[in-house]
Amino acid sequence: RNLNYWWTFGAVLSLCLGVQIVTGIVMAMHYVPHVSMALDSVQRFKRDVPFGWLIQPIHAVGASMFFVAVYIHMLRGLYYGSYKAPREVLWILGCVIYLLMVATAFFGYTLPWGQMSFWGATVITNLIGAVPIVGESIHQWLMGGYAIDDPTLNRFFSLHYLLPFVIAGVVVLHIWALHEAGQNNPTGVDPKTKDDTVPFTPHATIKDMLGVSIFLIMFAVFVFFYPDALGDPDNFIAANAAQTPNEIKPEWYLRPFYAILRAIDFDVGPIPAKLAGVGLMFGAIAILFVLPWLDSSKVRSMRYRPAARWFFIFFVAAAVGLGWCGSKSPGFAIVTAAPYHATVSWIEGGAVTRQAIDVPAPEMMPDAMATTRVQMGEHGASSVFIQREGGTHASVIAITGGSPRETQITALTSEALEEQITAAKADVGLRAPYVSVKRELPFVFSVTQLAQILTAYYFLFFLVILPLLGLRETPGRVPDTIAKSIAGGEAQQGA
Numbered sequence: 358r359n360l361n362y363w364w365t366f367g368a369v370l371s372l373c374l375g376v377q378i379v380t381g382i383v384m385a386m387h388y389v390p391h392v393s394m395a396l397d398s399v400q401r402f403k404r405d406v407p408f409g410w411l412i413q414p415i416h417a418v419g420a421s422m423f424f425v426a427v428y429i430h431m432l433r434g435l436y437y438g439s440y441k442a443p444r445e446v447l448w449i450l451g452c453v454i455y456l457l458m459v460a461t462a463f464f465g466y467t468l469p470w471g472q473m474s475f476w477g478a479t480v481i482t483n484l485i486g487a488v489p490i491v492g493e494s495i496h497q498w499l500m501g502g503y504a505i506d507d508p509t510l511n512r513f514f515s516l517h518y519l520l521p522f523v524i525a526g527v528v529v530l531h532i533w534a535l536h537e538a539g540q541n542n543p544t545g546v547d548p549k550t551k552d553d554t555v556p557f558t559p560h561a562t563i564k565d566m567l568g569v570s571i572f573l574i575m576f577a578v579f580v581f582f583y584p585d586a587l588g589d590p591d592n593f594i595a596a597n598a599a600q601t602p603n604e605i606k607p608e609w610y611l612r613p614f615y616a617i618l619r620a621i622d623f624d625v626g627p628i629p630a631k632l633a634g635v636g637l638m639f640g641a642i643a644i645l646f647v648l649p650w651l652d653s654s655k656v657r658s659m660r661y662r663p664a665a666r667w668f669f670i671f672f673v674a675a676a677v678g679l680g681w682c683g684s685k686s687p688g689f690a691i692v693t694a695a696p697y698h699a700t701v702s703w704i705e706g707g708a709v710t711r712q713a714i715d716v717p718a719p720e721m722m723p724d725a726m727a728t729t730r731v732q733m734g735e736h737g738a739s740s741v742f743i744q745r746e747g748g749t750h751a752s753v754i755a756i757t758g759g760s761p762r763e764t765q766i767t768a769l770t771s772e773a774l775e776e777q778i779t780a781a782k783a784d785v786g787l788r789a790p791y792v793s794v795k796r797e798l799p800f801v802f803s804v805t806q807l808a809q810i811l812t813a814y815y816f817l818f819f820l821v822i823l824p825l826l827g828l829r830e831t832p833g834r835v836p837d838t839i840a841k842s843i844a845g846g847e848a849q850q851g852a
Contacts, residue, residue, distance in 0.1 A: 365568025438657030545657025612683025653827030707759025
């Protein structure tokens with residue numbers, strides 16, 4: 358009786374799935390899964406096939422619209438407690454659908470075989486190879502060999518074509534579980550009398566039609582006016598294994614998980630950073646499957662849980678922040694405490710002596726370098742610079758006489774600092790044989806550090822905050838029936 362417009366996204370998702378399957382089948386009739394022809398076949402479809410100019414953007418934009426709808430649908434379920442008993446199976450089937458969507462989207466992203474497609478496939482398949490025991494076998498099976506090539510593209514095309522039908526099958530189970538457990542609602546109170554319910558048609562039907570119509574308007578705006586706005590320009594460049602893009606990043610809807618993957622840039626005890634990042638990335642989805650047993654609150658809807666509501670808002674902000682982090686370079690500086698500073702030192706004038714150090718074994722090199730310094734000093738060298746070039750070889754520059762010089766360099770960014778250092782070294786190099794640089798870097802709060810904080814909150818929300826709130830939080834009074842809340846106007850106001 359009191360369902361609001363957040364419940365219309367189930368109908369929106371059904372529409373999105375149907376659109377993706379129909380347009381995907383049409384595109385598959387013209388797609389060529391070959392590394393040298395894939396990109397051209399997509400462009401030929403858009404330019405030469407009747408209505409290809411419309412079908413391809415609908416399919417490409419439809420993937421983003423699908424994820425917009427599914428994220429709203431999932432957040433609605435989180436906020437109103439739709440994962441709680443007796444709807445655990447309904448929630449788990451929804452998580453299975455989402456996992457299949459992620460896999461389907463990844464495989465589809467690789468099919469145009471542009472720069473982002475190729476390098477995205479390279480990065481993700483390599484990550485799978487980091488999984489102990491079975492990782493390398495799965496890695497080679499996905500690639501169809503020992504490198505990304507035609508067999509890889511054929512496998513991804515086959516899986517991308519297959520998985521939407523698997524999703525459709527799980528959707529049928531999802532709807533079955535919905536009818537078995539019954540519909541949740543904004544108050545989280547199960548219907549008790551006929552006054553708590555209304556016929557699906559026309560009440561829910563009209564709401565769904567309005568929600569779908571508004572969604573289709575937004576969909577059409579992107580299809581007709583901004584068809585490429587949600588993609589990456591690098592994916593219009595043919596894949597080139599010899600040229601890495603400046604930034605390898607997935608589509609926007611997978612960037613929060615990409616940020617979680619990159620947040621672990623340190624080894625966790627005996628676990629290498631790469632494996633720890635992969636574990637957290639998959640764990641961020643896996644944790645959703647056990648959510649019904651993590652949240653211990655007896656009250657379903659966060660409408661009556663004020664503390665949980667605020668933590669939920671922070672959770673949504675953290676998820677959006679992780680998406681932003683996933684779109685930026687890991688070293689991108691968000692906050693810099695002071696300018697970047699460097700000191701460039703050299704000795705101007707004097708006699709220069711050059712020689713080499715060669716030793717039979719690498720472990721003998723430190724003693725040989727120390728001996729050479731002492732010998733050069735005894736011969737009057739004021740400065741000795743030794744540069745090791747491999748395990749058993751080093752170059753020595755000794756300067757006798759001359760006068761020390763130095764200059765200070767200050768810049769607002771690390772890139773500007775390096776440019777000024779390069780210019781200073783080029784200028785000094787005309788007058789001195791050796792230049793040393795001492796960098797003094799300020800405190801920098803980078804994208805990686807922000808991603809680490811947001812990743813920590815993401816997992817704390819599920820593993821600590823929700824379980825503790827269920828034990829400690831004092832919820833507001835929940836209405837006895839849905840009809841009473843409607844009569845008092847409470848549910849309408851909350852919606």
